[in-house]
Amino acid sequence: MTSRVTFVPPAMNDSLRRARFDDGGSLDAGGTARARAAAGSLPAAVRVLLSPSVRCRETAAALGLDGTEEPELAGLDMGRWRGLTLAEVGSAEPQEVGRWLADPDAAPHGGESVADLCARVGRWLRAAAGTDGHTVAVVEPEIVRAVVVHVLGAPLAAFWRLDVPPLTATSVSGRAGRWNVRLGQPLDPVGEETDDRA
Numbered sequence: 001m002t003s004r005v006t007f008v009p010p011a012m013n014d015s016l017r018r019a020r021f022d023d024g025g026s027l028d029a030g031g032t033a034r035a036r037a038a039a040g041s042l043p044a045a046v047r048v049l050l051s052p053s054v055r056c057r058e059t060a061a062a063l064g065l066d067g068t069e070e071p072e073l074a075g076l077d078m079g080r081w082r083g084l085t086l087a088e089v090g091s092a093e094p095q096e097v098g099r100w101l102a103d104p105d106a107a108p109h110g111g112e113s114v115a116d117l118c119a120r121v122g123r124w125l126r127a128a129a130g131t132d133g134h135t136v137a138v139v140e141p142e143i144v145r146a147v148v149v150h151v152l153g154a155p156l157a158a159f160w161r162l163d164v165p166p167l168t169a170t171s172v173s174g175r176a177g178r179w180n181v182r183l184g185q186p187l188d189p190v191g192e193e194t195d196d197r198a
Contacts, residue, residue, distance in 0.1 A: 035062030046133035075140030081113030104156035
């Protein structure tokens with residue numbers, strides 16, 4: 001049995017553009033248009049899962065996907081920092097932000113630590129290894145980071161070293177829990193040819 005999961009981060013919105021911890025905001029017009037243009041570019045899937053956020057639901061809809069929210073794939077719980085920009089928190093609590101970025105076990109915002117998020121996503125991946133067929137998951141960028149860290153067995157400190165652009169596809173595939181990863185393929189507008197040589 002071979003499992004394959006393609007993770008797609010949401011299209012652009014104001015929160016992503018301003019490095020704001022998810023505030024429940026919708027996609028902007030450009031993000032919606034880009035997602036609609038890419039509708040049909042993903043391979044067929046047996047199931048579609050979503051991070052339970054507005055921007056992931058709207059991205060899936062714009063891509064023409066009908067999915068189910070998966071709580072285990074929720075974005076990082078930012079506690080009292082939710083809705084604030086990184087610059088705002090950094091100005092008000094510079095030492096706490098520094099600790100949060102340096103220590104994967106730290107959660108000064110009262111929410112979830114990076115280590116806890118990575119453990120949660122690792123549990124989900126272990127369960128997904130027993131699922132046959134292709135799954136598409138429209139998820140927050142930090143979920144994609146956690147997936148890559150887990151699959152590569154990278155140290156948790158690598159989490160912040162991974163850039164996850166909007167509307168890209170990162171796929172993992174494997175059997176018996178041994179995953180391979182294919183990083184950051186752009187979702188091209190339907191009808192445009194892609195170069196898979198890279």
